Amino acid sequence: MTYDERLQQVAVLGAAGKMGSGILLLTAVEMADISLKPENKGKTFVLNAIDLSDEGLAGLMDYLRAQVLKIAEKKTIQLRQLYADRTDLIENYDIIDQYVNDVLKLVRPTTAMETAYHANLVFEAVTENKALKVKILKQIDEHNPNKPWVFTNTSSVPIHLIESEAGLNGRVLGFHFYNPPAVQKLVELIVTKSTDPQMNQFALDYAKALRKVVVPSNDIAGFIGNGHFMRDAIYGINQALELAGDRPLPEAIYMVNKVSQDFLVRPMGIFQLIDYVGIDVVQFIMKVMNPHMQDEDLHSDLLDQMIALSVKGGQMSSGAQKDGFLKYEKGFITAVYDPTQKAYISLESFSGKCDQKLGELPENYKPWKAAVRIADKDSHFIPYFEAMKLSDGFGAKLAVKYGKNSDAIGRKLVSDGVANNHNDVNTVMLTGFFHAYGPVNNYFA
Amino acid sequence: MPKKLYMTAGYNTISMGTGRKEFNPKKERPGIEHYISEAGKGVVKQIGDAAKIDETVIGNFMAARFNKQAHLGGFAALVDDQLENKPSLSVEGACASGGLSLISAMRSVLSESADVVLSLGVEVQNTVKAIYGADILAGAGWFKNRKTGHAYFFPGQFSDRAGVYYEKYGYDYARNGMKQWFVNAMEHARLDPDAQENHNTNPDLAGSYDKMKPNGKAFVEHLNVLDCSKVSDGASGIIVASEQGLQKLGIAKSQAVEIAGWAQVTRNITKDPIDPVELTTIKKAAEQALAKAGITIDQVATVETHDCFSIAGLLAVEALGLAEKGKGAEYVAAGNTARNGAMPMNTTGGLIGWGHPTGATGVHQAVTIWQQLTGNAGQAQLNLPADRPYGLTINMGGDDVTVVAIVYKRG
Numbered sequence: 001m002t003y004d005e006r007l008q009q010v011a012v013l014g015a016a017g018k019m020g021s022g023i024l025l026l027t028a029v030e031m032a033d034i035s036l037k038p039e040n041k042g043k044t045f046v047l048n049a050i051d052l053s054d055e056g057l058a059g060l061m062d063y064l065r066a067q068v069l070k071i072a073e074k075k076t077i078q079l080r081q082l083y084a085d086r087t088d089l090i091e092n093y094d095i096i097d098q099y100v101n102d103v104l105k106l107v108r109p110t111t112a113m114e115t116a117y118h119a120n121l122v123f124e125a126v127t128e129n130k131a132l133k134v135k136i137l138k139q140i141d142e143h144n145p146n147k148p149w150v151f152t153n154t155s156s157v158p159i160h161l162i163e164s165e166a167g168l169n170g171r172v173l174g175f176h177f178y179n180p181p182a183v184q185k186l187v188e189l190i191v192t193k194s195t196d197p198q199m200n201q202f203a204l205d206y207a208k209a210l211r212k213v214v215v216p217s218n219d220i221a222g223f224i225g226n227g228h229f230m231r232d233a234i235y236g237i238n239q240a241l242e243l244a245g246d247r248p249l250p251e252a253i254y255m256v257n258k259v260s261q262d263f264l265v266r267p268m269g270i271f272q273l274i275d276y277v278g279i280d281v282v283q284f285i286m287k288v289m290n291p292h293m294q295d296e297d298l299h300s301d302l303l304d305q306m307i308a309l310s311v312k313g314g315q316m317s318s319g320a321q322k323d324g325f326l327k328y329e330k331g332f333i334t335a336v337y338d339p340t341q342k343a344y345i346s347l348e349s350f351s352g353k354c355d356q357k358l359g360e361l362p363e364n365y366k367p368w369k370a371a372v373r374i375a376d377k378d379s380h381f382i383p384y385f386e387a388m389k390l391s392d393g394f395g396a397k398l399a400v401k402y403g404k405n406s407d408a409i410g411r412k413l414v415s416d417g418v419a420n421n422h423n424d425v426n427t428v429m430l431t432g433f434f435h436a437y438g439p440v441n442n443y444f445a
Numbered sequence: 446m447p448k449k450l451y452m453t454a455g456y457n458t459i460s461m462g463t464g465r466k467e468f469n470p471k472k473e474r475p476g477i478e479h480y481i482s483e484a485g486k487g488v489v490k491q492i493g494d495a496a497k498i499d500e501t502v503i504g505n506f507m508a509a510r511f512n513k514q515a516h517l518g519g520f521a522a523l524v525d526d527q528l529e530n531k532p533s534l535s536v537e538g539a540c541a542s543g544g545l546s547l548i549s550a551m552r553s554v555l556s557e558s559a560d561v562v563l564s565l566g567v568e569v570q571n572t573v574k575a576i577y578g579a580d581i582l583a584g585a586g587w588f589k590n591r592k593t594g595h596a597y598f599f600p601g602q603f604s605d606r607a608g609v610y611y612e613k614y615g616y617d618y619a620r621n622g623m624k625q626w627f628v629n630a631m632e633h634a635r636l637d638p639d640a641q642e643n644h645n646t647n648p649d650l651a652g653s654y655d656k657m658k659p660n661g662k663a664f665v666e667h668l669n670v671l672d673c674s675k676v677s678d679g680a681s682g683i684i685v686a687s688e689q690g691l692q693k694l695g696i697a698k699s700q701a702v703e704i705a706g707w708a709q710v711t712r713n714i715t716k717d718p719i720d721p722v723e724l725t726t727i728k729k730a731a732e733q734a735l736a737k738a739g740i741t742i743d744q745v746a747t748v749e750t751h752d753c754f755s756i757a758g759l760l761a762v763e764a765l766g767l768a769e770k771g772k773g774a775e776y777v778a779a780g781n782t783a784r785n786g787a788m789p790m791n792t793t794g795g796l797i798g799w800g801h802p803t804g805a806t807g808v809h810q811a812v813t814i815w816q817q818l819t820g821n822a823g824q825a826q827l828n829l830p831a832d833r834p835y836g837l838t839i840n841m842g843g844d845d846v847t848v849v850a851i852v853y854k855r856g
Contacts, residue, residue, distance in 0.1 A: 073576050077597040077662070090592045092578040 001119065003205055004034050008045050009146070011116035012123045013136060015049035015109070017057030018126035018315070019153050022181030024049050024060070024107070025067050026210050027123065032103040036082050047106045048115040057109040067182060068103045072096040105355040123175075125153040128284050137166040149199050151175040156222050156288040160192040161436065166189045170194040174205055177212075178224060178432040179277075186432035187212040188223050215427050218416045221292035222430040226285055228439060229273070230298055234283060236260055237269035237300050239398070240317045250336035250345045253325055255354050256398070257333075262361060263388070265368050265381075265400035265408075267434045272333065275324030278314030279306050305339050359393030372436040378424050381436075403444040410440035446565035450551055451691050451856060453701035455683040455812030455821075456487030460641040460800025460832035462571055462677045470571060477505075477512045477569045478520055479845065484565055484680035484805075485524025491514040492561075492684060492694045493523035499559035501533040504546030505804035506842075507634035509756060510570050510581045514851065525565070532559075538711075539585035541842030542566060543681070543807025544849025548709055549718075550685035558689030566808035571599060574666070578676060582803070585843040587715050595665055600673055602844045603754040609721040610756060611667065614771045622774025623755035624654045626799060627671050629783045630752070634794030636784075636825035641675045641800035661827035672755040672797075679802035681809040702818045706738030707836060714846050722771070724757070726845045728764040734850035738835070742766050744832035747817055747854070748788060749810035751841035752795045760783075760843035792817060793825050807849055814838055818855045 010027060014020035028047055035045040051057050072079060076092050079099050083442040089095045106116065112356045113136065116122055122140060126132055137150055152162060159174045161168045166172070174190030187207050219222040236256050243252035257269030276281050288359060290298045302325045306312070306325070313324025327335035327344045335344035364384050366374075366423050374380050385403065389395045410425045421427045426438025437443070458480055461468055481503065489495045500520035509515040521533035532553075538545040541826065543566030550562035570578055583591050583598035595601025598769040610724045611619050634640035647653055658670040664670060686694065690703055719725055736744060742765055750765075753756035759773035767788055768776035776782070782790040793799045793813050796806060814836035816822040817829065834855040841848050 024494050039785065073574060077664075080596050090588075092576050093580055096576070140665070418723055 003202060004037075004040060006120050006149070006202060007031050007034055008043060008250070009045070009118050010123070011050055011119040011121075011140075011169050012125065013116065013174060014124070014126035016051035016053050016060045017125055019178060019181060020051065020123075020176060021060050021063055021124050022179075023125055023177060023184050025064055025154065025375070028064065028103050029068065029071055030105050030206070030292070031106050032099070037101065043064050044278060045106050046108065046118075048119065049109045049242050050106050050111070050113055051112060054111060057111070057356055061104075061107075061109055065100065065104060065108065068100050069096065072099040086180070097125075102360050103351075114143070116140045116148075118146065119144065119148050120146050122148050123153065124150060124151045124330065128156060128281065128288065129301050130157045130288065132268075133157065133162055134165040137162065137168065137172070141166060141168060147171060149196075149202070149398045151203065153177055155226050156285045156418060158292065158323065159190050159219050167343050170196045171199065172333075173199060174219070174223070175203055175207075176217075176225070184432060185211070185213045186225075186428060186430075187214050188216050188217045188222055190217050190219050192219055192359060197270060205262070213427065215424050216420060217424070217428075218418050218420070220416065221289040222285070224413055224419045224425055225432050226289065227413050228406070228425065228429060229277075229414075229433070230259050230282070230286055230289060231296075232406055233270060233274055234286075234300060234403050237302055239402070240271075241302065241312065245377065248345075248350075249340070250338045251354050253336050254347065255324070255395070258354070258358060259395050259398045260402060261368075262365075263395050264359075264403055265366070265371050265384075265436050267368050267372075271325040275313035275321065278312060278313070279303055279324050280312045281314065283307055302339070306337070307340060309339060311337055311339075353378060357397030358393070358398075362387035362391060362396070368436055372434065374436075377437045381441070381443055383399040400444055407441060407444055410438070413427075433434040447746065448555055449688045450554055450704040451686050451688070451698070451701040452704065452811055452815055453684050453686065453691065453694070453696050454488045454545075455681070455815040456484055456491070457639050457681045457809055457812050458487070458569065458679050459639045460499075460675065460679040461675045462641050462675050462800060463485070464641045464644060464675065465850060466644050468571075470652075474571065477508055477514055477517075477567060478523055480516035480567050480569060480678065480802075481517070481565060482518045482523040482564070483586050484682035485521070485563060488563060488682040488684060489525050492696065492725070495520070495527035497693055498525075498528060498531070498561050498684075500531060500550070500553055500561045501563045501565065502546045502549045502553075503533070504537075504542035504544070504564070504807060505535050506537060506539055506542045506568055507581050507584060507803070508562055508567075508569070511568070511570050511578075512582070515688045517567070521563075527550070528563075535567040537804075538847040538849075540751065540801070540803045541807055541840045541847040541849050542804040542822040543809065544838070544840030544842075544851070545711070545847070546808055547685060547811055547851065548707065548849055551704065551776030554687045554690065557696040558686045560693060562685045563682060564685050564808055564811075565680060565682045566802075566805035567803035569678040570676050570802065571678050575676060585671035597665055599844070600668055600754065603756055604659075604667040605769050606760070607667040607672075607754070607756040608758070610774075611680065613722060614774065616707070619756075619759070619774045621680050622759050622777040623672055625778045625780070626752065626755040626758045626782070627654050629777075630791060630798030633784060633792050633825065634798030637694055637793035637799060640794045640798055641677055642798045658828065666738050668754060668756070670694055672800035674796035675754045677800035677802040679800055679809070680804050681805045681812050683808055683815060683851050701856040703856050704851060705740070705854040706734045706736070708733035708850045709848070710849045710850075712845065718804070718845055722760065722842070724760045724764040724845045726848045727761055727839055727841060727850070730848040730850035731765050731839060734837070735851050738852040738854070740835060740852065742837075744833050745776055745788070745835045746829045747792060747814065747827060747836045748790045748792045748837045748839070749792075749795070749813050750790055750839040751806070751810075752791060754841055755797065755802060757841070758790070758795070758797075765837075765839070784825075789827055792822070792827060807838070810838040810840055810851075811851065814853050818853060
């Protein structure tokens with residue numbers, strides 16, 4: 001089966017979800033581009049968008065139309081060539097409209113999983129729950145005569161477990177997009193010992209067509225991205241609990257969040273990142289990973305406590321941030337949750353005191369937005385962190401410890417055999433997490 | 446000239462669009478009626494009484510598509526109640542619509558049906574994304590060529606001209622001239638608070654230009670976006686009057702410019718240019734206008750030319766006879782068209798720097814020359830030599846199809 005033939009019959013499971021909708025969009029566009037090639041004229045291309053939620057599917061189609069329109073407007077120059085023989089399409093407007101139509105007509109929104117029984121290729125983006133994934137994939141595979149290839153978007157479940165439990169035998173690989181898939185350039189690619197090499201090649205070709213940066217990760221729970229993030233989160237949480245010995249927990253959370261964002265020049269502080277991903281999702285990923293960890297415990301009582309109190313973070317369907325550890329108003333953090341009082345404590349009441357305790361940032365500080373654009377990162381970060389190491393400030397000392405730990409996590413991912421080299425770890429954190437510098441560096445030595 | 450004609454009381458709105466700090470494409474903005482009204486009121490304020498206006502002409506290219514609004518003559522009364530129940534009409538000739546508005550006003554005065562005419566030009570283009578705006582502006586060409594044309598149709602046309610220029614005279618040679626044209630446009634625009642690029646603070650204009658290599662995959666093959674005029678919302682207005690009209694307004698000749706000569710030339714829109722590196726219609730129009738004025742280009746102190754693209758600026762330099770064919774790039778690169786050069790051109794930034802509200806541009810050019818010749822140009826004011834009391838405007842519609850050339854003399 002050629003690349004084009006493989007993409008004639010595709011299904012996305014969990015298509016209305018945050019990840020599924022992005023995967024659907026990218027795949028629909030790629031399939032449409034292939035279907036418009038002269039040699040594919042007259043062939044049928046079908047993309048089943050499968051989800052349990054009717055409401056979600058209706059919203060999905062709105063999202064899809066809006067996104068495909070934007071994509072078409074950006075590549076009109078190429079589209080005019082693609083439709084050169086269509087004498088009825090003259091203005092850009094005509095051409096863009098036709099392209100949107102040509103993409104959307106491939107997509108069949110449905111709640112019926114049976115539609116995946118004809119697929120050559122299945123993208124799985126359902127909830128991060130191994131038993132559910134296995135159940136669905138097993139059912140599809142048993143009813144599908146095409147021996148479909150399965151691309152799972154799991155961010156933590158070892159692929160070989162899905163493979164063996166669903167009976168997929170060499171026909172599943174991990175193709176882990178980052179959120180949101182339409183924007184994020186990174187894909188972690190995870191194969192098992194028995195993955196069909198042709199399927200691996202197809203995955204690379206597909207990623208290239210989508211202009212993604214592929215980082216291979218070995219099949220160890222959590223892979224590279226979550227392998228770093230979850231350990232980093234545990235460190236941050238524990239750091240806050242330690243600081244809470246001398247002060248209320250909300251103040252400690254605020255301080256650690258600030259250290260990890262401002263002092264370490266990251267796009268978000270660690271507690272904001274946990275909220276962004278969802279406290280429940282983080283808890284879940286840790287639960288999936290933890291049994292596979294040899295000498296460490298990836299578990300946090302504080303996360304459990306938050307979930308029990310129904311404080312979960314995550315995002316609304318509009319993309320707005322829900323409240324979690326932190327409270328957000330118009331994108332700004334305004335308060336921190338106190339699980340003892342079961343209430344948000346306004347920043348105004350304590351941030352000044354905490355900022356004073358943390359002390360000043362080094363003089364050569366540049367915020368993340370500016371630092372991320374610097375081409376020669378060492379030229380900025382070596383002197384920046386040198387200055388930090390020389391500082392007696394409380395925040396500076398916390399940050400140096402934090403940075404050292406992040407570096408150690410990165411190195412461990414390589415020594416544990418998750419990542420092939422330090423560079424791959426750094427690529428994941430730079431492209432998938434938008435860090436301004438890779439975690440494996442010599443800044444904190 | 447059969448009868449003396451004057452222009453006075455010029456007014457420009459801000460040229461609004463990317464580049465202006467206050468421009469936010471996501472927020473609702475004033476519509477076309479606002480711009481017509483503001484420009485008209487700006488003129489009326491200077492003459493004191495709208496009752497003295499006999500007629501209004503509005504130049505506009507594509508409000509019917511940009512704003513879903515035609516029949517612009519009906520907006521004259523928004524300027525002032527006194528214009529109600531008086532003649533008012535709109536004229537169209539693509540990007541030369543403004544020039545046609547001036548000429549139409551002049552014709553009314555010459556035919557003695559009016560002594561004072563309000564000539565306006567207006568375009569509000571930021572209503573659609575650039576990719577759809579390109580469709581609308583492509584209406585300035587022959588529609589039968591649209592299918593085979595570039596997504597960005599007019600940039601595509603002038604990119605083709607630039608490509609031939611590069612081939613004939615050398616890429617670096619040509620780009621150097623075009624770069625200087627861009628640098629002048631920005632530096633001149635910084636001197637006019639109404640210019641779209643007035644807020645431009647780029648400390649290294651030439652460096653930015655060099656970095657941005659033309660890329661056919663993202664835009665057109667031979668031009669970058671810095672070679673292009675702006676997408677603008679704006680309007681301009683000016684009074685065209687007879688000698689009696691000027692007296693009626695009580696405006697001194699020193700505050701007016703005299704129309705010394707003018708020409709309007711139109712070539713066949715269905716035919717390709719005879720020579721891609723020559724603007725033949727501009728050449729004819731400029732020659733005719735200068736001949737009518739009885740002067741040569743050497744007597745002109747400053748020129749406003751239609752630089753919808755930097756290459757059009759270079760080709761106009763050649764068409765006007767300021768440089769020989771193929772020498773325009775050298776002439777511009779040497780600084781001759783900068784405000785302190787031998788022939789200051791586009792002294793408030795031109796279409797690339799001031800902005801290009803298409804239907805308003807012809808009138809805006811007249812306003813700029815009026816400002817310069819009457820000492821009303823503010824920071825952009827040139828020190829004009831006494832022995833060269835003339836200014837010239839070249840307003841082009843489409844790919845050198847409709848051209849209006851006007852020679853102005855200090856009043």
